Amino acid sequence: MNNTQKKIYNPLWKRLPREFVRDLPKYLVIFAFLTIMIGFISGEVVGGDSMLAAYNESFEKYKVEDGHFELKETASDKLLRQIQGEHIRLSECFRKDLPAGIPDDQKKWTIRVYEKRKKRNLECLMQGAFPKKRDEVALDRMFADNNGLKVGDPVVLSGKKFRISGLVALSDYSTLFKNNTDIMFDSLEFGVGIVSEKGWKRLPKEKTAFVYAYSYLFPPATKEREAEVADDLRQALWTKAAMDGNEIKDFVPRYLNQAIQFTADDFGSDQVMSVLLLYILIAVIAFIFAITTSNTIEREAPVIGTLRATGYTRMELLGHYMAMPVTVTLLAAILGNVLGYTVFKDMVAALYYNSYSLPTFVVRWNARAFLMTTFVPLILMFTINAWIISSRLKLSPLRFLRRDLSRSRKGKRQAMDWQKLGFFGRFRLRIIISNLPGYGVLVFGLVLVNLLLIFGMGFPSALRSYQSHIGEYMLARYQYILKNPDGTKDKKAEKFLLQGLETASGVRIGEDVSVYGFDKTSKNLEDYIDVREIPQNDEAAVLASSAYQTKFQLHEGDRILLKAKYAHTYYSFVVTGFVDYPGSICVFMDIGAARRVFGLAEDAYTGYLSDRELSDIKDKNIASVVTRDDVTAVSRQLEHSMGSFMDIFDVFCVILAVLLIFLLTKQIIEQSEGAISLTKVLGYYHTEIASLYLVATSLVVVFGSLVGIGLGKCVIDLVWRAFMVNYNGWIDFRMEPVTYLRIFGLDLLAYAVVAGVDWIRIRLVSMEQALKVAE
Amino acid sequence: MEMINQNHEKQSGAQPPFLEVRGLKKSYGSGDTRQDVLRGVDFAVAKGEFLVLLGPSGSGKSTMLNIIGGIDKADAGSIRVAGEQTLSMNDRALTEYRRRHLGYVFQMYNLIPNLSVQENIEVGAYLSPDPLPMGELLETLGLYEHRHKFPNQLSGGQQQRTAIGRAVIKNPDILLCDEPTGALDYKTSKEILRLIAEVNEKYGSTVVMVTHNQEIQKMADHVIRLRDGQIRSDKQNEEKLTVDELEW
Structure with a gap:
């Protein structure tokens, strides 16, 4: 024997690139979908965390208050001294809530104006310049964007003309909550801005709210301690203000200030939902891979039997059949992360900038994003495939050689009387039963898609319903x-x-x-x-x-x-x-x-x-x-923040539906090629054969769609409750009935696209195929 | 049965049998549907011997081969290969046994469609720490010119030769062939038989071939006839014929 021969690597690996080329459309579709999903989530986590880091640093950088309170009148020196005896440092943050607009429409918005602050709650300049002249104002960047305002544009504040000198982010208004008790912020009709000292004097005195920001001299170490300290401070302020003939109108410690804290809470909740969605989709794609591989195993059963008989271990074969899903996921994760750090993080940043008034940020390397978008998807793909494929490979080599891969023993099968269904009905039922795992994943996938669609379409629908029934939601106009x-x-x-x-x-x-x-x-x-x-x-x-x-x-x-x-x-x-x-x-x-x-x-x-x-x-x-405007603020803001996102989301859902149905019906038809070919040999018309397979799939799609809509509604009710419980107030999740029909229609539309492709696929099955299978 | 013992004693006197089967029983089903496929089979094969298991359909010959190959279980009896008891082996040990000792050739070629001839043979080579030289084997198989072709570009005979190459390249102690010419025409069948005989002679592999073709027994060293799960005769061929001398 020749001992100098070089080591032979497992030649089965050479199949992989050829397998990839042979099934290029399938792998490309899955690869593209995984890449975009991972890229988007990676972008969301990287962009979000980078923005969150900038937001967290902004507390120190922009000297954000530890809390503020509002007095009925300006505080006397004596009261200020007494209050500062509570181990806090105070700074004036007086503000004026003013009717504002453009020269043609002067009462469009409410803008809360501050004199540019020097000690606390400093502003981050995003564009243009800080106001210096008496007629200059710098407005919140998000409010300006939402209302199409640019640097240099004129605005009217309480009847006085101003010019926008710059766009800023106020460090104590990352979300534009007008009142801390509002259910939702309103960045469409409520904005904040700063003016110069001279500009401040031009604005009406009677609109002044006497707000004082405070910071602790000895910051509490824990959240619990902070709550205790804030509670003590509130009691002390209440008493001291009353004794001085003044009155506390509002007291908001930072940890309860929605304008400051809402961003951090929302960042987290968005990411949790998105990552959960990614994992569910990875699981669905893993199941698609596993089902497809199971069919390949069935097709290659005699080869597997021969390999096992020759001495290949189950692990070697398992590794071989798992290589493709794991490789595709790995490559998609790598490319997805590259896109996440480059393209998608900007898209995500744009989404966040659409809702939050945040300072500028720099992208940071994020180990958590890597873990969530690479490691976990790989583990998911690996585990699901290992579980299903290894269970398929458990059979003895002899059963593979005999193509006897059914798990139920033949003797136990129950013969059922389905005569009433007629031949075609029974045939279709057989198609469904013999492809049960594939159809099972299809139903599961449709449930998922419909759950997402209910979220994507139902959410705006619920908001529309809320706004159209707003009359019922008011005690009086x-x-x-x-x-x-x-x-x-x-x-x-x-x-x-x-x-x-x-x-x-x-x-x-x-x-x-x-x-x-x-x-x-x-x-x-x-x-x-x-x-x-x-x-x-x-x-x-x-x-x-x-x-x-x-x-x-x-x-x-x-x-x-x-x-x-x-x-x-x-x-x-x-x-x-x-x-x-x-x-x-x-x-x-x-x-x-x-x-x-x-x-x-x-x-x-x-x-x-x-x-x-x-x-x-x-x-x-x-x-x-x-008035009505106050009550609709929540729904308007939610619609604005999520509206464009929801449109993208709906398109994404329909593509997912097409993808799922395409991949699963593809493998069902491929697996049935022998039977399709044989029916052609027997003399069935193409339309008859297509009706057998397409009607069977149609029934499953309709079933999956209806179950999905029903289950989706139940799940969304639970999600909605969990979501709303954390907010002040309540909005009922009432979807318009037509939305259910739209979702069902979209499912059918997605299926119609695939059915067209399937029709051609069935047509392309040749009669020679029957002979090959017989061999 | 008398002949079996005599035969075995004759061989064991010279050297211990390489493959020894004792009291092998196998049945399928239970109760009314129970079918005894092997009813106590004993025989022995020397190293390098060419054994033909002959019998009609349902005689138990393929089951016999599968049990020797460790891909089917016996109900009773023992099989000893190169001194190792195979029936007591667990799944992992059986895989290792097949990997080290066996090459398998089936009636259907079971080649991997998207691997070339050479790559299909490498599938076998990968399992051996010391495989036969690829080039020389390809020449022996008459496949050197076709080594880059894929199975669907080959004739049935060429595909079966590739399958033999896959089994032989790891230089197995035993080459198990289950009706290797069953799907081939006369001329191609002879080519394949010639090749198996050449492998047996050139590489010294013990060959156990299952066939229902009476004529093929004439090229073997040792012929066992099976019927209804029992050995009807077990004899050594005094005079072997060459493949060219076979006619059917």
Whole structure:
């Protein structure tokens, strides 16, 4: 024997490139899909984490506050000294919320203006220059983008003309929350900006809100400690302000400030969803690979039998059959990561910049992204394929040689009487049964696609539905909240009492709850809300809004515990019924009982409900007016932030559906080539043969689509609940019925494309194929 | 059966048998459907011997071959190959046994369609730490000119030669052939038989060939006839014919 021969490498590896070329369309489609998916998620994680790092660094770089509070009046020197005795440093961050617009439309937006700050909450200049002249303003970059404003454009602030000198990111407004209690920020109609000292003086004094930012001299070490310190500070401020004849109107520590914190929370939640989606898709593609490989194993059974008989181990064959899926995934992960770091991170950054007002960032190497988008997909692909392929290779060499690969013993098979189905029906049923694993993955894939489509189409649909039913979500077209009592001549206006509390029990602690007191006997009331069931003069009984009921899963007779916002005063109520009012988390009670519960005067009230504007109430007595625009802010912002993303997402879902159906029906037809060929030899028309295979697949597609829509709706309800529980308020996920039809239609459209290809594929099967199989 | 023992004793007197089968039994199914395929088979084969297992369909010859090859299990009995008991081996040990000792040729060639002739033979070579020289073997097989062709570019005879090359290149102790000419015409069958005889002589492999072709027994050293799972005769050929002398 020749000992000098060089080592022979496993020649089976030489099959791989040829296999790749032979099935080029399949591998290219899978490769492209995996690459884009991995690239996008890699871009999201890399871009997101890089932006998050820049955001985290911005706290120090831009000296972001540890919290702020608003006083009714400017603080006296004595009060400032007393407050600073609480181991904090204060800086003025006075602001003015101004009606703003362009010269032709001066009341389009509300812009919150600050004088350029020097000590706390500094601004990051994104474009242009900081304002220096009296008529210059620098606006938030995202607000400007959303409204098509550019550097140099004119804007009108409270009737005064300004010119945009630059676009900035305010470090304490990474998300544009107008009020900290808002469900969602509103970067379309609410913006922030800075002006020079001279510019500040041009703006109306009466609009000034006396806000002071504070920072700790000795920052608390833990979140728990920070909460304790903030709570102590709030109590101290409350007392000291009151003793000085002033009043605390608002107190927001940084950890509760949505304008600062929302970004970080949302970054994480977006990534979790995307990565989960990637893993589900990798699992689906792994199953497609495994099913395809199982069919290859079936086709090559005698070769495998021979190799096993010659001495090849199962592991060697397993390695061989797993090489292609693992290699394709590895290559897709490498290319995907390259694209993630280059192309997709910019797309993701653009998406984030569309929602958040963030400073500039630099891309950073991200080991977590590598782990999530390369290592985990490989492990998933490896595990699923190893599991399925190894179970196929467990059979003895002899069974491979005999092509006896069925796992059930023949003797145990039950003969079923399907005569009623007719020959074609039975034939189709056989096709389905013999391709059950492939069809199973197809149904699973369609369930996934429909789940995504329900998310992609259902989400905007739910928002549209919310906006179109907005009338139902308001107590009245105008809800006036008063600072001081004021009369109106409008006899249709209905007085009410409103107290703001927060939950102290249930699925979310600290959720804002409005307690409304109504006069049940009023004749006007039925124009606004149905409160006939309100228990009269019962201080412990309330009706809960349907939003409260849904979010907190309340039942009649349940006891709820509420708490005053800035004090340790608790209120316990029994829910005696519900009001169909999905607009907010609130409870309704008798106004007399409410006055007694809150220790108010016998005739106390805090506002009016009206279907008309009440022009005779003095401005100085109005705290706020809740209109349709206020209620739709959430849905408008969500639609803006996610609208374009959802369109891309829908296209992606349809492509995924086409891909899934294409790959799985391809292998089903390939596996059936012998039978198709034989039926041709027997004299069946092409249309008859195509109908046998296409109708069988059509039935599975329709079944998968319907199951997918049903299951998808159940899952999305759970996801929606989990999503909404973390936010103030509640929006019902009500999909328009036509959306279900659209999703079903898209499934069928995707299938129609593939069916056309399958029709040609079936036509191309030659009659010689039957002879080859016989051999 | 008397002849078997005499034959075995004659061989064992000179050297221990390379392959020894004792009391081999095998049945399929159970209850009413039970079918005894082998009913106590004993024989021995010397190293380098060319054995033909002859018998009609259903006689148990292929089952016999598969059990020797470690791809089927016997219900009872023993098989000793080069001093090793194969029936007590676990799956892993059986794979190792096949890898080290056996080459397999089937009636169907079972070549890998997207590997060339040479690559298909390398599939066998990969399993051996000391394979036969590829070029020389290709010449012996008459495939040197065709070594870069793929199976679908070859005739049936050429494909079977490739399959033989795949089995032989690892220089197996035993070459198991299950109806290797069953799918071939007369002329090509003779080519294949000539090749197997040449391998047997040139490389010293013990050959166990299953066939139902009576004529082929004449080229063997040792012929065992099976019927209904039992040995009907076990004899050494005093005078072997060459392949060219065979006629059917």
